[in-house]
Amino acid sequence: MENKFPVKKVMDDEGNFVDNSYEKAINTELVWKLYYHMHRIRSFDRKAINLQRQGRIGTYAPFEGQEASQVGSALVFEEDDWIFPTYRDHGATLTFGADMVETLLYWNGRVEGSLPSKSKNIFPPAVPIASQIPHAVGASWGEKRKGNSNIAIAYFGDGATSEGDFHEGLNFASVFQTPTIFFNQNNGYAISVPIEKQMNSKTIAQKALGYDIPSKRVDGNDCFSVYFETKKAVDRARKGKGPSLIEAVTWRKGAHTTADDPSKYRPENQGKNIIDPITRLERFMKNYGYWQEEKVSAMQKDIITELETAVKEMEAYKHSSVEDLFDHVYSELPAHLTEQKVNYFEHIRGV
Amino acid sequence: MENKFPVKKVMDDEGNFVDNSYEKAINTELVWKLYYHMHRIRSFDRKAINLQRQGRIGTYAPFEGQEASQVGSALVFEEDDWIFPTYRDHGATLTFGADMVETLLYWNGRVEGSLPSKSKNIFPPAVPIASQIPHAVGASWGEKRKGNSNIAIAYFGDGATSEGDFHEGLNFASVFQTPTIFFNQNNGYAISVPIEKQMNSKTIAQKALGYDIPSKRVDGNDCFSVYFETKKAVDRARKGKGPSLIEAVTWRKGAHTTADDPSKYRPENQGKNIIDPITRLERFMKNYGYWQEEKVSAMQKDIITELETAVKEMEAYKHSSVEDLFDHVYSELPAHLTEQKVNYFEHIRGV
Amino acid sequence: MTIDIEMQSLSKKRTGYKILTMVQAINDGMKTMLEEDDTTIIMGEDVGKNGGVFRATEGLQEQFGEERVVDTPLAESGIVGTALGLAVNGFKPIVEIQFMGFIYPAYNQIMTHVSRIRMKTMGRFNAPMVIRAPYGAGIRAPEIHSDSVEAIFTHMPGLKVVCPSNPYDAKGMLISAIQDPDPVLFMEPMRIYRSMRGEVPDEKYSVELGKGVRVQEGGDMSIFAWGAMVSIAEIAAEQAKQKGIQCDVIDLRTLYPLDRQIIAASVQKTGRAVVVHEAHSTGGLGNDIVSTINDTSFLYLRAPIERVTGFDVPVPHFALEEHYLPTPKRVLEAILKAVQF
Amino acid sequence: MTIDIEMQSLSKKRTGYKILTMVQAINDGMKTMLEEDDTTIIMGEDVGKNGGVFRATEGLQEQFGEERVVDTPLAESGIVGTALGLAVNGFKPIVEIQFMGFIYPAYNQIMTHVSRIRMKTMGRFNAPMVIRAPYGAGIRAPEIHSDSVEAIFTHMPGLKVVCPSNPYDAKGMLISAIQDPDPVLFMEPMRIYRSMRGEVPDEKYSVELGKGVRVQEGGDMSIFAWGAMVSIAEIAAEQAKQKGIQCDVIDLRTLYPLDRQIIAASVQKTGRAVVVHEAHSTGGLGNDIVSTINDTSFLYLRAPIERVTGFDVPVPHFALEEHYLPTPKRVLEAILKAVQF
């Protein structure tokens, strides 16, 4: 099966074209957009880890190593598309337009962080694995029913493919030919469980065969390959040609979350030979004359400023309101909940 | 995909060999065993429908049309194998050795009917669709762990392939290489929903590709094809070579259950050109010199006697015991349940 | 034949009304909303041509087309999860779960998403969807087909749970449920799907969710029930009347949020209560009603509250189901026990 | 360092005992049974090399091998369903569900098969399996990780539900659960996994399921709690003592079947009761306890029973979890309210 799903690459580890047919499609704007966002989300990611270590936010799920997959895909989507992320896809949502302060708030246990205040259709990160997959099918089916060309993307990991909801979602998408992109980041592990124990098959792409859904394996550390293959799938979906599955073969460089210790289960050198996705793009930029030292440092400065401002805003954010515990459960507070709320406020005030 | 999974046939609709390589493997004993059991379960099935119409049993799920699939597969299994049937697979369980009286009791709402008193490893018919599939994986995994060569078979329908448990079960079997046979009867419908609405793929066999589980499509109305392909899968499993999926393409001639009216959703002539599996075997028997008129009538007489005796026994069966409502929930009756039971018995006695 | 003639004549009694069974009233409620609101869609197993295994969606696909009345694959989690995706994108799905005992595969979707999406997004996304589920024993159905599991849903903030006991309420409450901005689990007592007929207005009307109703008035005893148990309670109340005991029979109708006011008002009048439900005793909603009375009406109570429920055993295969289910006789005994305390 | 030295010295106090945290005691319980009984196997996500996300299975795969301590694919329904297949075929699976909030996908398997297989087969097949599930809020975990949903399992005849509150009980009850011929849901209060240490015998011992225990004695008030709420109840009881109110604090330990005797005996002594649990109020087990008191001790009651519970809202994101959870102060107020009634 592996032969049937070769890993599609546009550039190699050294940043050289493998597939020259993309030469025209790649231009300064795209290169810098990819580079900027990958940088931006990596800085965010590292900052967040630090904030967690300092106790300034809660448990955090880092995505270092997966920037090409997240940025390369997220840049394809348009304003009215729908994104259904997991807890590890805030690189993608930030790229798509989620607010950075709110993203930080999420990791600080604030409900304000699980919805984008902007009018973007970003779903709260799915915590129960694979549960978001049917949602993406439903939302994109809605777009199709309305006669729009908007699509939905579901992000999910290698581990998620084992859950029933993955299967049910794909089957629904196939039957109703919904404009859904199933975007898998195969990062090698589900917490401590390596993919060899998660499945006996060598690829995730082949799992689409059972539904007659077209699928592709792409080098998830090659931002171009991710970008262009996702784009093809998206264009297909917009044209009413139905769902696709993309397996982005990537690598979780760090821990599952800040509460996890990969040295317990991962051989020390595993993955060390994998070239970092940002390094790869840098090599490409240098090889093909896109590199501009000053532009990079200006960019980095901007990102740091943005980040620091966001962290400050997060920390200065108005305190959680206890009302919010009660007020968003129903469209109108039912009587018994009003009573619970009133009693609790009396309790707080020491009445 | 359909081309990749041709429907394997040993004989054609006229009862002529399509694949002569089986000529040696087919002998009088096998032919008559198949014929006898198919006849027997059909007689049972028709009797059961009548009993239901007369209000002598409850809602009943007929399997007419699927006899070759059920008998052809069930005859392959051995004493210590495990069978996980659905509500429509009592043709298979009867063939495997389930008691006929108990089978009737099941359809009369008696819990006594959902376990075979014989020491056969037949699970109670699974009512929640696809839920038995992981059980079969677990039980056969148990056999493997014990170092036995016993296997387990899960029977399930085309509709069942849509449920998450189908997917999770196949993945577990693939990962742990359990000796499990996933035996699908694709009878064209899940109640009123035709397979074209159940899935967009043309075959069920292809659904095994995602797990690297070998699969075959067989003519489910050709008892030989079912028998020999199941045997291959079983032999493989017994040798420690892991699970297989078999799609038996067959046809539900009647209603989903006696409470169902297929004329509401099925075109009148649909399936009328499908040659009945028993007719096909009869043609084969006549074509190849197996037919013996007297033997057939003797057989039929025996079956009728067996059936009538079974119905009598079922109707003379000791009444349901109200104790059974309480006594098998836990290994020991907990205090609160004892109290409920005692109170209820007092209530019945009018104390 | 006789029945048809009777129906005919009954239905002529008042213009603007039809005499319908409960399942017909439910059908009528869906039809009303499909006509009125384009975003309403029906999804489920066998809801299309077949019109549902109970014929609740009969004729609707024919009238509204395959786009509005959708036969889905056989996968409850997929159905509910997909419906949620549609709901947040502006649709109002009415999901049919074929029997309540088959809702369990969808439990994760309902528990972690459908009921929480409003809270998770502070109202930005919400799930105006209805999950219809025929429930309960008493029709000689196969195993698992007869479960009554409201209690695993009344412990799920964000969801509303309702259960009508007659055709009029069924249509009116279903329309309310469809129009409700929150997700509603709509339980349908299949035992009385067809066993009872009643006047149902032709037009659109709604019955407010969250409100119980007194179906029989009396000062000696409060009986609380819903769904198929309401008529059991009524029969027992009639029998109690023969013995000089006047019962207040309350059909709770909405199981979450409970109408605590009607419960308290009745018990404060009678001082005694019997709760009747099909579900198991332990963990059953009856315990919530006991608590409600404890919380609101402690000083009024003159006897322990009696609960007449299904036993703490799995709903049995149907040969024994009559022994599992509450009967008028069991209810009457509970009434007498409370009166004689 | 200091803690280690302290542990060292504490553990020298008595031979045959170790000072363990709850999660270590659970580990010890599993180890004991893996050693004793070859048919015992551990299955779950990350239970192998990683030793579980809470380290409950730490070292067990190393000691007993990959055959006995099995990392499974990420699929709760598959895990439980497969475990049931193993259980009916002579094995004793101990299933780890990573967090109780992820048990929902397995609800169908537990509800329709695990809890019913004995009844369906009149005892021919049974499911001697344990499902371990860390539950509860208070550790700043992400969404869904903090649910307390015993009530959706105490409404499921055929299953037992237990929840220890200290290391000693944890090991002893886990051993009982593994040896029990019936399926047991073993809830582990992750909030006190490591926050408390206690003496745990090295050897195998068992704590009987179905029995609560009095952890503090008093005649004025009964407090019922389990798991992480026991120490909350104890703190409140201490504070009440300062005010001259003596509380009976009962750790129920087994949630199904409830120890009704200990509940009745305590309330019949005190005439007043407070129930404390993390789960939502409506549909919560607290209501069953109220019912049990109603059924057994009506005439003894001198005040309405108070319930201090999680609110009827989804367990919030952690910034607000302290407001969701019962606190000693809320319990104390309930005590005073009942006393002053």
Ligand SMILES: Cc1ncc(C[n+]2csc(CCOP(=O)(O)OP(=O)(O)O)c2C)c(N)n1
């Ligand atoms: C239903 C469910 N079960 C278990 C978990 C606990 N859990 C959180 S992340 C995770 C691993 C997911 O792996 P994968 O899908 O590969 O995504 P990744 O974390 O690698 O991005 C697990 C088991 C969960 N969140 N939901």
Ligand SMILES: Cc1ncc(C[n+]2csc(CCOP(=O)(O)OP(=O)(O)O)c2C)c(N)n1
């Ligand atoms: C989880 C679940 N959902 C729904 C049902 C109701 N139901 C019973 S049989 C059936 C159709 C099954 O179709 P298929 O798997 O093709 O088997 P067949 O009946 O054709 O043998 C349905 C939907 C059920 N039993 N379980």
Ligand SMILES: [Mg+2]
């Ligand atoms: Mg992964």
Ligand SMILES: [Mg+2]
């Ligand atoms: Mg079928």
